[in-house]
Amino acid sequence: LSPSESTQKIVADITQGKITSNLVTIIPGKRIDQIKQELINDGYTPSEVESAFNPKNYQGLSVMSFIPAGTNSLEGMLWPDSFERNSNTPLTEIISESLKEMGDHLTSQVQAAFANEGLTTYQGITLTSIVNQEVNKPSDQQQVAQVFLPDRPIYLINKGELIYVRDKDDLMKYLQAIEVPSSGAFKFPVQDQIIQDLINLSGENVPSAKLAGSYRLLLLPQGSRLVVTLPDGSPLPSGIKYDAGSKNFTVPKLGNVTLPLSVKVTLMRGDNVLSDKIMVVTK
Numbered sequence: 001l002s003p004s005e006s007t008q009k010i011v012a013d014i015t016q017g018k019i020t021s022n023l024v025t026i027i028p029g030k031r032i033d034q035i036k037q038e039l040i041n042d043g044y045t046p047s048e049v050e051s052a053f054n055p056k057n058y059q060g061l062s063v064m065s066f067i068p069a070g071t072n073s074l075e076g077m078l079w080p081d082s083f084e085r086n087s088n089t090p091l092t093e094i095i096s097e098s099l100k101e102m103g104d105h106l107t108s109q110v111q112a113a114f115a116n117e118g119l120t121t122y123q124g125i126t127l128t129s130i131v132n133q134e135v136n137k138p139s140d141q142q143q144v145a146q147v148f149l150p151d152r153p154i155y156l157i158n159k160g161e162l163i164y165v166r167d168k169d170d171l172m173k174y175l176q177a178i179e180v181p182s183s184g185a186f187k188f189p190v191q192d193q194i195i196q197d198l199i200n201l202s203g204e205n206v207p208s209a210k211l212a213g214s215y216r217l218l219l220l221p222q223g224s225r226l227v228v229t230l231p232d233g234s235p236l237p238s239g240i241k242y243d244a245g246s247k248n249f250t251v252p253k254l255g256n257v258t259l260p261l262s263v264k265v266t267l268m269r270g271d272n273v274l275s276d277k278i279m280v281v282t283k
Helices: 007-016 032-041 046-052 062-066 091-105 108-116 121-134 138-147 192-202 206-212
Strands: 021-025 082-086 162-167 176-179 186-189 225-229 241-243 248-251 261-269 272-282
Touching: 032 046, 046 091, 062 091, 062 121, 082 091, 108 121, 162 192, 176 186, 192 261, 192 272
Parallel strands: none
Antiparallel strands: 021 082, 162 176, 162 272, 186 248, 225 261, 241 248, 261 272
């Protein structure tokens, strides 16, 4: 009630009742933990939030059929929107509405598009969620999506084209631009920035560098070495060679390699992993 309201309106509110409502918004590109925190900020208790995010609450919704058995999370499944809430609105109602909206958007055409990329609908949703977290611009999203579909080659490499060496942790920047020569064979090194990041992530050489009052750039920790594999740890394909002495990758024949090309560089001592980074070659 407000002193500025008319007598008639005050009487109507008293006799008929009035429920105050506001909006709860699920923002695009947010992880489940971030959404949970926003809902707590909106006034729900932590226990209400944890209970509402239990997938078992929504098994009757058709959209839940896309979630693999044994998956106990709604990560990526909530459609971003604003939902009306009043003091009596249970959080499960808001989550249910968001899930229903996701189901409405997962049309047969969308499911077919995921299938054409060799993805289940759930994998497609997960990929979309990851890409949205990485970048906002549609043109950038297409570039980033390539990196997460390593088994779906997008581009052949052609002579005279520019290709770019990137750090997977910062895909919008490139570490080196390479013009593919007329011979077709090309090489690129493990980038200095990648090596230094590996050293920094290992946590070694830092104390002695501080004592010396300088930074020991590109000096590998004692007894360590660089090991190069595919991101899943398997050996490099036959179309790309790595020379440990020069720290150079060589692609002798363009037809044997497609982009994006991802390689993992691991700093190891014996069998122990000190740190690792992933380099990505893209157009």
